[in-house]
Amino acid sequence: GEDVEQSLFLSVREGDSSVINCTYTDSSSTYLYWYKQEPGAGLQLLTYIFSNMDMKQDQRLTVLLNKKDKHLSLRIADTQTGDSAIYFCAESNDYKLSFGAGTTVTVRA
Amino acid sequence: DTGVSQNPRHKITKRGQNVTFRCDPISEHNRLYWYRQTLGQGPEFLTYFQNEAQLEKSRLLSDRFSAERPKGSFSTLEIQRTEQGDSAMYLCASSLSGDLDGYTFGSGTRLTVV
Numbered sequence: 001g002e003d004v005e006q007s008l009f010l011s012v013r014e015g016d017s018s019v020i021n022c023t024y025t026d027s028s029s030t031y032l033y034w035y036k037q038e039p040g041a042g043l044q045l046l047t048y049i050f051s052n053m054d055m056k057q058d059q060r061l062t063v064l065l066n067k068k069d070k071h072l073s074l075r076i077a078d079t080q081t082g083d084s085a086i087y088f089c090a091e092s093n094d095y096k097l098s099f100g101a102g103t104t105v106t107v108r109a
Numbered sequence: 110d111t112g113v114s115q116n117p118r119h120k121i122t123k124r125g126q127n128v129t130f131r132c133d134p135i136s137e138h139n140r141l142y143w144y145r146q147t148l149g150q151g152p153e154f155l156t157y158f159q160n161e162a163q164l165e166k167s168r169l170l171s172d173r174f175s176a177e178r179p180k181g182s183f184s185t186l187e188i189q190r191t192e193q194g195d196s197a198m199y200l201c202a203s204s205l206s207g208d209l210d211g212y213t214f215g216s217g218t219r220l221t222v223v
Contacts, residue, residue, distance in 0.1 A: 033212075042215050042217045097144075098154070102150075
């Protein structure tokens with residue numbers, strides 16, 4: 001089946017690193033994604049990782065994948081106020097994405 | 110290309126009325142997807158098209174819902190006899206088949222059924 005779970009809330013101080021965690025169940029997932037959603041807006045693809053990789057870095061974003069434990073994390077370095085949003089983890093199998101409920105990240109000054 | 114475009118952005122309707130939403134995908138994308146997102150949840154898959162063929166429908170898509178993509182370009186999602194439980198954000202996305210790093214979402218249509 002497809003079940004994606006995330007921590008619901010994260011509060012972080014501006015300038016610190018944020019780490020958002022996610023677990024998934026479908027071991028046949030080919031890609032895993034992180035999307036960002038700001039209030040009233042659609043989903044913005046932040047980054048993705050192919051299932052045969054264990055790490056991907058893209059500017060301030062680092063994705064770690066532990067395929068054995070089916071655990072995915074997103075680290076945002078030097079978190080800014082503009083990073084306040086809901087972050088969704090998603091797994092894919094061919095055409096369909098299965099999303100977690102989202103982690104609300106609040107950046108405080 | 111302006112990305113995936115959805116209209117209207119907001120729709121308020123009375124219970125029992127029919128509503129129709131439109132999605133214009135990225136022009137070279139042959140796959141088009143519909144998702145529904147309720148408050149506090151992640152998006153849930155409803156259906157997808159490859160060109161004009163509807164290849165998969167979720168069990169969430171009751172008989173009151175119908176989606177079309179007649180010429181393999183834009184798509185419409187119609188909800189008949191709306192219910193309060195249909196209130197949600199309806200998101201459209203598009204991609205090239207086999208290219209899952211290019212799955213792009215629109216801004217969504219927020220439906221409120223009163």
